[in-house]
Amino acid sequence: MLLADFNRVRPDYVVKRNNWIPKKVGMVAWRAYMERLPTRVALQRRGITIHNLECILCREYCETSDHLLVSSGFAQIVWLLVFQWCKTDPIIAFSLRDILDAHQKFGGSDKKKKAFHVVCLVTLWSIWNLRNDLMFVGKTKSIANVVEEIKVKSFIWVKHRAKEVNMSWDQWRVFDVF
Numbered sequence: 001m002l003l004a005d006f007n008r009v010r011p012d013y014v015v016k017r018n019n020w021i022p023k024k025v026g027m028v029a030w031r032a033y034m035e036r037l038p039t040r041v042a043l044q045r046r047g048i049t050i051h052n053l054e055c056i057l058c059r060e061y062c063e064t065s066d067h068l069l070v071s072s073g074f075a076q077i078v079w080l081l082v083f084q085w086c087k088t089d090p091i092i093a094f095s096l097r098d099i100l101d102a103h104q105k106f107g108g109s110d111k112k113k114k115a116f117h118v119v120c121l122v123t124l125w126s127i128w129n130l131r132n133d134l135m136f137v138g139k140t141k142s143i144a145n146v147v148e149e150i151k152v153k154s155f156i157w158v159k160h161r162a163k164e165v166n167m168s169w170d171q172w173r174v175f176d177v178f
């Protein structure tokens, strides 16, 4: 086994589940981390012939999960705005693992950490959906729209699934919660 292959499987790390969002949303993060999202590079590694490996958003780099969801210019701006919304310092030069662990360092109560974890998982899910909409339907969305969708979707899920949490949209949209 090549070291590069070995490094792609990280059995020591478990992507934390979050029951405030539907399972399918959290699955995107887990699949991304395990290199099991069908990005162009991941498909090619599985032996599928892909003629064009470039990222559909920037057309400059190969499409890996890490590039698409974290380090691409598009993703970096989305993360910057999401971190601003949640009033936390942006992380510089971060990886998917940093995103998945960011809630641990987030200031505030356990509920607030969990809410921020929701936001991170929904952000990954939203960027992945945006890529699929663009690739398969040709539908584009502005960064502002993506960030708004992250706020609205995460609010609806937390509102309906977190029975112990009582908050309004006005509180959520400025992340003034718990």
Ligand SMILES: [Zn+2]
Residues within 6 Å of the ligand: 055, 056, 057, 058, 059, 060, 061, 067, 068, 072, 073
């Ligand atoms: Zn790109």
